[in-house]
Amino acid sequence: MNEEKRYEDCRLCPRRCGVNRVRGEKGFCGETASLRIAAAVLHRGEEPPIAGENGSGAVFVSGCNLGCAFCQNFQISRQGLGRVVSIDEFAAICLALQEKGAENVNIVTGTHATPALARGVAAAKARGLTVPVLWNSSAYEDEDTLALLQGLVDIFLPDMKTLDAETARAFLNAPDYPEVASRAVLAMLNMAGNLSYAREDGEKMLSGVVVRHLVLPGRLDSTRAVIEWFAENAEGRALFSLMTQYTPMGPRAPNRYINASEYETLLKWLDEFGVRGYYQELSPDADWLPDFSRFNPFSSELSTPVWNAYAGSALHKINDDVAVVQEGTQG
Numbered sequence: 001m002n003e004e005k006r007y008e009d010c011r012l013c014p015r016r017c018g019v020n021r022v023r024g025e026k027g028f029c030g031e032t033a034s035l036r037i038a039a040a041v042l043h044r045g046e047e048p049p050i051a052g053e054n055g056s057g058a059v060f061v062s063g064c065n066l067g068c069a070f071c072q073n074f075q076i077s078r079q080g081l082g083r084v085v086s087i088d089e090f091a092a093i094c095l096a097l098q099e100k101g102a103e104n105v106n107i108v109t110g111t112h113a114t115p116a117l118a119r120g121v122a123a124a125k126a127r128g129l130t131v132p133v134l135w136n137s138s139a140y141e142d143e144d145t146l147a148l149l150q151g152l153v154d155i156f157l158p159d160m161k162t163l164d165a166e167t168a169r170a171f172l173n174a175p176d177y178p179e180v181a182s183r184a185v186l187a188m189l190n191m192a193g194n195l196s197y198a199r200e201d202g203e204k205m206l207s208g209v210v211v212r213h214l215v216l217p218g219r220l221d222s223t224r225a226v227i228e229w230f231a232e233n234a235e236g237r238a239l240f241s242l243m244t245q246y247t248p249m250g251p252r253a254p255n256r257y258i259n260a261s262e263y264e265t266l267l268k269w270l271d272e273f274g275v276r277g278y279y280q281e282l283s284p285d286a287d288w289l290p291d292f293s294r295f296n297p298f299s300s301e302l303s304t305p306v307w308n309a310y311a312g313s314a315l316h317k318i319n320d321d322v323a324v325v326q327e328g329t330q331g
């Protein structure tokens, strides 16, 4: 069966919009059946076993099936930045990232485009992609759609945002998020198998799951429930990554940063539940926020651009399919 038939009456995610994306209709995610990509970069800000020495090859997919009030990538998730790429061009972007030294190909927020991305990854592997493929998602996804990635994705990086329906309704536009995300992360644990590394020091992940959680200011009970869930369901099989980089973004979202007292409580809870993984240093500023209207959406310390939807004359082609930034030419 051609899995892309599933765009014709789209029920790829829990929104179940039922629109015909092949005919150009759009559901909640805002995307037709055409795969659109905004940018691809070597990103050095991911967790150490994912960023490795050279950075993770992040590919930013346009559109999103969740609706977070605090989305830091709103230019691509909601405002439509990006351009259509063919399956061949997507494969070429993956290969260009590998060529530039990416430790992995890190597909960011691709749930609504899973069938096309599965085909793209398969095409990239057929053309010589050997680095691990990583699925970096909101976890608002169905198990049967995730199953399309079986054998194609090596590492899952879901952000388990909350297990509290009221928080999910208020900030994610998805009151069923807690049940959906719990099932999705369990499915990922089964698909990815055990954590494995290329190096004994654990600095190069080859397979496994890293469960992220972005802490919302004033909603620490929600975070405690996620840590507890992880300790009961995933400890020993996955790593946990506590993210405290929340930055006030919009009128519907909390309008402050995590404070020092909340941060201290969070670290105590990590200790109390004995979860293994990572936590961020508290750094309440907006300097790191991406701007996808720039050629390099991040700072040059954080990322090196490899492909951009709006590539201009500063680019050269490494093959017929993809434009790649010349060394040292960053926007």
Ligand code: SF4
Pocket: 010, 011, 012, 013, 014, 015, 016, 017, 018, 019, 026, 027, 028, 029, 030, 031, 064, 065, 111, 112, 113
């Ligand atoms: S993938 Fe998009 S169109 Fe399809 S069900 Fe989800 S939000 Fe709706």
